[in-house]
Amino acid sequence: MAQHHHHHEPEGPALADAARTALEKSGEQWTDMRSSIFAALASFDKPASAYDIAEAVSKAQGRRVAANSVYRILDLFVGANVARRVESANAYIANAHPDCLHDCIFLVCDTCGQTTHIDDDSVSGNIRSAAQRAGFSPIRPVIEVRGTCADCE
Structure with missing residues (x-):
């Protein structure tokens, strides 16, 4: 979940x-x-x-x-x-909440450059697990999703 x-x-x-x-x-x-x-x-x-x-x-x-x-x-x-x-x-x-530790998931608008940070530990947890299964020790996953924000659509 x-x-x-x-x-x-x-x-x-x-x-x-x-x-x-x-x-x-x-x-x-x-x-x-x-x-x-x-x-x-x-x-x-x-x-x-x-x-x-x-x-x-x-x-x-x-x-x-x-x-x-x-x-x-x-x-x-x-x-x-x-x-x-x-x-x-x-x-x-x-970082608007520096007291919380989460892996970064950024939504980056290719049109205006606006970047939104979201937290979804299940996504970053799956990435960490996949990396570990491949024999890789993930330290700091950073996920960036490029696209268009709601204001620019």
Whole structure:
């Protein structure tokens, strides 16, 4: 049976608080730069590249922020479940529920770029099982479904 569950999606300060808590639980500090990068990431309505985020933070701070620095922080965010990486787009989205651990299932619109994250543990569980039967040890399944969102149909 598919295990779906829905979350109240925090926004703004509540989302930043959830991200800070998750990052601190992972043993990392919530610095001003990390806060700025998370705020920029959360402000995008579509997955954002490190360059998009670096540009937004640079504009907000009035000084240049290097994309390499942003990549390092984004990798840290992904490791702490604060952000998710949309592999096919080499872009990132803020994780609206960083306290929950699920494999990623992304619905990516080829028309507008909107990306929706859904949780369905039965789908990702089947993928993990198939990988294990093939002698593969899955660490982090990421499933991306490309298509057209309801707004673009």
